[in-house]
Amino acid sequence: EDRPAPPPIPNGWYSVLSSSDLGAGMIRSVIAVGRELVAFRPVGGGPPTVADAHCPHLGAHLGGGWITEDTIHCPY
Secondary structure (H helix, E strand, O other): OOOOOOOOOOOOOOOOOOOHOOOOEEEEEEOOOOEEEEEEOOOOOOOOOOEEOOOOOOOOOOHEEEEEOEEEEOOO
């Protein structure tokens, strides 16, 4: 695989993404604290959300999904 190695797991708080890098209705995939995550912001703006990157139903990567209102949807 051509994925970068994940960063080391920190002991404390740290930023996974700058707020300016996540516009309304955007989804960004990140690797943090040894896990694949997705960060997304609702279509109308508002606070961002960070969630597990994989759909609990089918295991699809949510980075390929889409946002409606304030919910991220699985690509399937």
